[in-house]
Amino acid sequence: MPESPKGRSTPIFRIPKDRLPGSTTARHGALRDYFCDKDADATLIGDNWEVSLYWPTSTDRHVDPRLLDGLAWWDSTVSPGTMAMSRRRDRYILTSLYDTWTLYSWAQWLNQNPRRPGQKLTLLHFDDHRDFGSPRLFATETGYVDAIAGKVVDIRQPNTILDAIDSGAIGMGSFFTLLFHTFDHLDVRHFCQPPKVRSTSKYEIERYHERDTLLDPTASRPAVKPVPRTGRDGANIYLATNDPEVLLADIPADAPILVHIDMDYFNNRYDGDNAWLERAEALNPPAEEILQEIDRVGRILHDERVLNGISDVSVSFSPGFFPAEFWSAADARLRPLLEKLR
Structure with missing residues (x-):
């Protein structure tokens, strides 16, 4: 087009x-x-x-008044209307603006490292959100189809994920769900700061399908929800915590580790909300505290319990969530820590 x-x-x-x-x-x-x-x-x-x-071109849509400053640092040729598709790959690290590309990074890794039934996979999720929304994918007898573009979507084929991101079928907040519906034995460990996570909770992921509400009400879309653990060992486990020791406890020694870092983990001042000034509570620490927290995440990732298992890392700057004024300094602090992982 x-x-x-x-x-x-x-x-x-x-x-x-x-x-x-x-x-x-x-x-x-x-x-x-x-x-x-x-x-x-x-x-x-x-x-x-x-x-x-x-793709929206107005800076108002993305809330952050300094968005254009951030884009100028990222790439002078990228605009609000094109930033959704912008990303870079440096060996095992995929960096993007939209965190939707996390699924693409996982798909690339899975394509090169196919999973066998029963194999475990650990995901370390540093984020101020769960990202468990329902993507705009329709279930078929053989898999999933992009509800917007009509193309087959298969997480084992990265190009199909790329197309689904381009169409808008898979977006921010909904990139985790397809992984849960494709694989068992996922161990998702979500590290999140207050106010959204103040204590530790552990869930099993219930997979189901829900009716589409617009394009085709006869079709169903993949969905998930965390349900409190019953005490038994489930297939897909989701842990949310703000305690590093809990995060790293009992990491499976034989499971590859995929790392996702949404920079709004460090500061989510805007949270994609035009009324952000009216929010009673917000994760909005100053620059010095952001850099200190980046160092803490670096120590977590270099812990001997996970360091040798890390296979893939994705980082997203999340325009309209993580303030653009911090992008450059945060990247300068984080990137050397990630480049030393492998």
Whole structure:
């Protein structure tokens, strides 16, 4: 598709009139909730809405008033309308702006290191969010199909993940779910600061499918939810903690470790919310504390219990969440720590 004034566009969908609210405000909210990272325009033509998608170009959409400063540091050729697809690979480290690329990094690793039934995989997840949302993928008898582009999506084939990120089928907040639905024996360890995590909790991941709410209400999409452990050992385990010792305890010695670092773990001032100034509690430490916390994460990753098992690392700067004013200094502190892992 050619570039549009609003950013690179995707094909137009026709959606029956009754699936979207008549109110402009309510319709905008419904489209934002469904498509998440992409913006959508809907025009009523007869009994159908014609909906077009595009990567948003407005800095207002991304909340952070210094976003353009961050992009200038990252790459002077990248704009708000193109930043969703921007990433870099340096050996075992994939760095991106959108954390959706974490799934692509995992797919690349899995493609080169196929998992056999029963094999364990540990994921260290440094993030201010779980990212367990339902992607816009439709379940079929043989797997999953991109609900937007209509293409097959298979985590064992990285190019299919790339296409699904491009279409918007897989986005920020929903990149974990496909992994849970594809593999058993995942040990997910989520390290998160207060206020979102103040103590340790351990869950089993329940996998299910939920009905699509917009493009095809007869189709179902993969979904997951953490449920409190019953005391037995489950297949996919999710641990949330802010205690490094709990995070590292009983790490399986025979399981490869994939590391994901969303920089909003260190500071999530904006949390993608235009009303961020009104939030009673926010993770918004000053620069000095951010750098100290980066050092702490570095010590965790260099701990002998995990150091030799780390196989892949993904880092995302999360525009509209982690303040752009800190990108350069944080990267300068974090990158040397990651480059010494292998």
